[in-house]
Amino acid sequence: MKIAVLIPCYNEEQTIGKVISDFQRELPEADIYVYDNNSKDRTSEVASQHGAIVRKETRQGKGHVVRSMFREIDADIYVMVDGDDTYPAEFVHRLIEPIKNKEANMVIGDRLSNGTYFQENKRPFHNFGNNLVKGLINFLYKSDIKDIMTGYRAFDKWFVKSMPVMSPGFEIETEMSIHALDKKFLIKEVPIDYRDRPEGSESKLNTFSDGWKVLKMIFTLFKDYKPFLFFSLWALLFFILGLAAGIPVIVEFAKTSFITRIPSAILAVGLMIFALLSFACGLILDTVAAAHRKQYELELNQIYKQMRREENDYIS
Template sequence: MDKIAVLIPCYNESKTIEKVVTDFKKALPEATIYVFDNNSSDGTDEIARKAGAVVKYEYQQGKGNVIRRMFREIDAECYVMTDGDDTYPAESAREMVDCVLNHHADMVVGDRLSSTYFEENKRPFHNFGNSIVRSSINSLFHTNIKDIMTGYRAFSYQFVKTFPVLSQGFEIETEMSIHAADKNMFVENVIIEYRDRPEGSESKLNTYSDGFKVLRTIASLFRTYKPMAFFGVIALILAVLGVGFMIPVLVEFNHTGLVERFPTLIVCCFVILAAMVSFFAGLQLQTITRKNRQDFEMELQHVHYEYEHLEK
């Protein structure tokens, strides 16, 4: 098992990968640098290999698929994940590693948003999207993660081996953040100096399609991790609509003794019934979610035992 493993997912980063590998070898000389190539066509893998990295391959396209492969194949006491585009400073890696190895953090977030991100990043919709995602997740999951979508993170062995990778693309960082918040993982924030991509290096992130995927992922994970809140809101909305439209019908019946709008009455009854179904569905799923959390804690015990065995 490696003491420290630096994991770099790459897709066509030939202009920057050599510098990234060299910088991290200098910052963490005891670390093993892994570059996971994701079908690059510009020779990224050969450049990384010549720079001294261990090159592995993931042929299923998408950052989430690459991270799944990384977490399955590599065993280490501490993992540092960064991008191959030279936007994250290797000099911050030592502080992040110390948080994992000495402070027992499960995930360390390289916080771009508290430093230079909004000045360096020239894409205004990315800035706006990052702020919206951060506010949404911190509000919905009652956490204080400073940068939800950063690709610069450090992890403990326990986090990596218990994190179920479901996303295939760039929404993977959002999934990591929500998983850590829901499972009461110890998260620390380390402020880093972000720099924009060098000239000639192009981002693989599509502002609109990937942004929509991230928002959809937040909604999906909120439903999964907070079912009572999710279905409770739906139940409340349906109940308000059903009762609101039924009140005039009941007032009319009280005055005349007749129900002239039977269709409205019938629809209202079905809407209120749907609200009751939604409420009890949320209640049942909340019980299942609580049981899953208990099972997860037991799984952590198993992974901790496995970790100690690998150290020996």
């Protein structure tokens, strides 16, 4: 099987050489790709010196890098890892084993289960953000994924070539997790160790701005993937507010046959109309989403048939 190690990079001169060397030691047969995302240091030069295949991605953001990687690279197994030396290369065999055995389409390197992430990561808001995002997604999809936002993953070709990458930046890990859950890909988690960045290496993440982007991504994907539930919740909210505004008006009318709370009556009617419109939008968009899922399944079948033809041609 052809294995490709994908390393998106931005200003990782200090660590990229070690990351490449570690994966060359663990997977000597793999092709290692480093995509330089407008680095201002010697990341590309160091990567080339260590034998990696270096390519450029001029659109800033990890999502843009992953989109280009998935489009341009052909392999049977893909391993994606950050270039900051926080993910030990020795765990890569555990990640690719379920892909080789066709037990999973995406394998997640779970940093959280064995506790090393909480010991090594000195940013408490990151831990809070991870737990918040994990809780929201597991609640929405009734799943039990332990680590939604890890950057250490393995994929098969079927997942990579059918993944529509829409995120421009750091939200890409969340998008991949939600996409896999929604489209019912086989997911497996493998506990891994995590180590913080070496001294002198600076994180590119901003706790609050990147956290907001991730939450906005969850909000958007929730609307796109589960529109009936999304708009039903809004309809319920408007309905409750409409009742709160309208019940005093109804009680007054029942007692006196007059309405003096004209503004409250108008507000209640408006809120009930919003509730009805939200519910109707949910029904319509749920039908559209169901049709999209059917079309996506047909496209997956075509991708699978193409992959099987390529395998048969290779064998023959």
